[in-house]
Amino acid sequence: MSNLRDQIREHYDAKAISAEKAEAILARGRAAAAGEEPLEAEKVAAFPASRARAWRRILSLAAALLVFAGLAVWWKTPESSRVPFATVAPRVIEFFGSRPELAHAPQDKAALREWLLAHGAPADFHIPASLMPLESFACSVVDVGGRKTYLSCYWREKTPDRGDHELIHLLVGRRSDFKDAPSSAQPQRRELDGWSFASWSEGDVVYTLATAAPPEKLTPFLAWAEAPRMLAAR
């Protein structure tokens, strides 16, 4: 019996990788060294990596879709597309400051209403009774933050040398187009840059009376709404 060293040498010397297999490993080693390793050689590492990439792609696509859907919903929500009602007053001042070309308004208030309806005014709007006796001056469609409002102008005074300050303007729009629009028939008053405004709602129609004069000039035209309050105050 040989000694342990010989036994162990003999045992391990008998172990060898087959020539074909050894050549294949050496070839792959050469390819790996040259950076030209075939895909098969990286199979163990590449498979989970590609799966992770695929999952990352799917997740990022899903996240993008969610964000897009959220934006679409937000965009479609009426709240997001509504214009602040507070922009109406400055827009009226700006509109008249730009010396706009206005259409000549018919004196017949029914014809005037028809004209406004024909240009897209809300079907259930009406010209307040307090304005009916006034002389019509002009009418137009005014864009307020992308929403259409319908304007009609009347003479407050019948004096012969009357100017722009004697005009009173009625602006009609859809309440659903505006954020924070008055929700009741009780007029809300506002003053801005020498102009006076009073706004109220009836159904889905929001009305604004405006004049380039102190607020008391509007009062006679709001008596229908303010009379009950004055009575209550007494």
Added chain:
Amino acid sequence: MLQAGYRYAIALTHHPEDAEDLAQEAWLNLSRRYGCVESRAVLFTAVRNLFIDQCRRRKVVQFESLDQEAPPELPSIAAEEPGVKGDLDRLLAILRPNEREMLFLHYHQGHTAEEIARMTNQPRGTVLSLIHRAIAKLREAAASASASSGRNQWMILFVFFT
């Protein structure tokens, strides 16, 4: 050199297919990283590290530390250690991977205990202890197998004559 790496891997795993995979992976890793396999020592280190990684992942083999058990001074290994009876492959199978590794590095590769200690980053005493323990285990297993074989022969004769 690849065959040497494979034999070292066989010593660690005692499984031809696992050893082939281990040697191949170590070879390819070195080729990818350094463009070539510089030396046998580098290849052995790569094989060993890879094997330890695999064991840790699988948690099937534990390299137990012998630092605490190692006696202060162990006798050197006899140059002419007598051989063992029986099938060496089966006997080696009962050893731990690090015990087989020590036998391989010492008896097959011809490294001294000091060299193995440097290679495997272990104290020399641990290396000597592992080699002594491996030899003792081999002899014990060989004696046990021989006795068992003797008993089996007597059993066969007994059955044959009755």
